[in-house]
Amino acid sequence: MTYSGRVAIITGGRRGIGRAIACELSGRGAHIVIADRLEDAAADAAQQITSECGSRTISIPTDVTVPEAVQELVDKTLAEFGRVDILVNNAGITRDNLLMRMSEEDWDQVLAVNLKGAWNCCRAVIRPMMKARYGRIVNISSVSGLAGQAGQTNYSASKAGLIGMSKALAREVASRGITVNAVAPGFIPTYLTESLPQELKDGMMKLIPLGRWGKPEEIAYAVAFLASDEAAYITGQVLSVDGGMMMM
Ligand code: NAD
Numbered sequence: 142m143t144y145s146g147r148v149a150i151i152t153g154g155r156r157g158i159g160r161a162i163a164c165e166l167s168g169r170g171a172h173i174v175i176a177d178r179l180e181d182a183a184a185d186a187a188q189q190i191t192s193e194c195g196s197r198t199i200s201i202p203t204d205v206t207v208p209e210a211v212q213e214l215v216d217k218t219l220a221e222f223g224r225v226d227i228l229v230n231n232a233g234i235t236r237d238n239l240l241m242r243m244s245e246e247d248w249d250q251v252l253a254v255n256l257k258g259a260w261n262c263c264r265a266v267i268r269p270m271m272k273a274r275y276g277r278i279v280n281i282s283s284v285s286g287l288a289g290q291a292g293q294t295n296y297s298a299s300k301a302g303l304i305g306m307s308k309a310l311a312r313e314v315a316s317r318g319i320t321v322n323a324v325a326p327g328f329i330p331t332y333l334t335e336s337l338p339q340e341l342k343d344g345m346m347k348l349i350p351l352g353r354w355g356k357p358e359e360i361a362y363a364v365a366f367l368a369s370d371e372a373a374y375i376t377g378q379v380l381s382v383d384g385g386m387m388m389m
Contacts (some may be wrong), residue, residue, distance in 0.1 A: 142369040144171035148222040149368065150214065152176045152205050152262060153232030155186040157331035158281065161357035162229055164194040165365045171227065173198040174218050176205065176262075178232075205232050205258030208265075215265040224273060227368045228266045230259035230303070231281045235333060237292045248295045255299035256306070263310060267319075276319030277368040280307050281360075284327050284383050300325075304379055311377035320376040322367045327383025329355045350385035 149166050153159040154175035163173045167190050175190075175198060177183040183200035190198040199221065203214040218225050233255045236247035259280055270276030285293050286300025304323050311321040328334065328345050346352070363382045366372055381387045 142169065142365065142371050144169045144227075144365075144369065147171040147226040148174070148218065148224050149227035149229065150174045150176055150218060150225060150262070150266065151229045151231055152203070152258070154229075155179060155183040155200070157333060158326065158329060158357045158360050159229070159231040160186055160190070161361040162231060162364045163190050163198060165358065165361035166227070166368065167191070167194040167196045167198050169365065170196055172196050172222055174214070174221075174225075175200040176203040176211075176214050176232075178202065178204040205230075205261055206253045208261050211258075211261040211265045214262075215269065219269060225266050225269055226273070226275060227277045227279075228262055229279045229281065229364055229368070230262055232258055233281065233283075233299075233333070235293065235296050237296065237337075239292055240294045243295065251295035252299050252302075255296065256302040259303055260306060263306070263321075267310075267314065270319050271314065271317045274318045276314070276317070277372070278307075278310070278319065278321040279364050279367050280304075280321070280323045281364075282307075282323040282325040282379065284325055284381065284387055287325055287379070287381070287387050307379070308377045315376055318373075320367070320372065322372075322375060322377065323379045324360060324363050324367065325379055325381045325383065325387065326360045327355055327381070327386045329357055329360060331357065345386075348386050349383070350388065353384065355382060355384060
């Protein structure tokens with residue numbers, strides 16, 4: 142699979158899974174726009190990806206919860222590269238707590254970044270993609286959105302919501318050559334999972350048939366496939382990359 146000349150926006154791409162996706166697509170010839178809210182860290186990551194992984198990577202500091210900022214991200218991408226072919230909605234946060242202790246603010250924040258942030262980005266790229274009659278949108282969901290996770294009513298709802306959104310949008314834009322899919326990672330050690338209690342991690346490990354945690358690159362390979370020309374006949378799907386955790 143090659144992505145030569147393609148342009149990909151990756152939200153939350155400065156570290157963790159997003160960075161691995163940026164590196165994988167860059168290594169395969171796509172130009173990358175890292176859309177992360179932390180300006181300096183995102184600029185450093187873009188420089189490193191350009192020198193270590195392959196194609197030109199730039200950063201456009203963006204908070205995905207702000208629709209105007211997201212529109213500016215897409216406008217600047219079009220001004221810089223003339224096209225946007227791939228959108229990976231990867232930016233995500235957790236604010237875990239049991240429902241009876243969860244604040245309304247924690248609910249709102251997680252939904253605002255994980256679900257509405259992705260919707261903002263889809264809304265901003267969809268016109269140029271429709272005009273080009275080409276697009277690949279990959280939304281990063283989670284096993285937590287498929288099975289639910291105690292202590293994550295906000296996060297599970299946001300990740301399940303992404304799946305519904307992916308399927309609805311897939312139907313809306315299929316006739317224009319745009320595919321919309323979701324990837325549902327299992328447990329991937331990153332900053333996001335650092336603070337999870339050890340008992341929870343031990344419990345999760347017992348549910349993984351492959352008997353190990355996943356790596357950010359293993360999510361990136363799945364995203365790269367769904368973002369490729371070769372995946373043209375796959376839309377509205379959820380691909381679990383979780384060591385068999387969600388096998389049914
Ligand atoms: P991470 O915390 O390392 O990376 C998340 C990135 O999102 C960060 O760079 C952060 O700055 C960025 N971000 C947060 N809020 C933002 C905003 N408002 N606007 C723009 N960028 C913002 O976490 P990660 O583990 O790499 O997670 C990446 C994605 O994968 C998330 O959507 C997460 O929910 C999902 N996921 C992770 C796991 C896992 O086990 N790590 C499992 C399932 C799903």
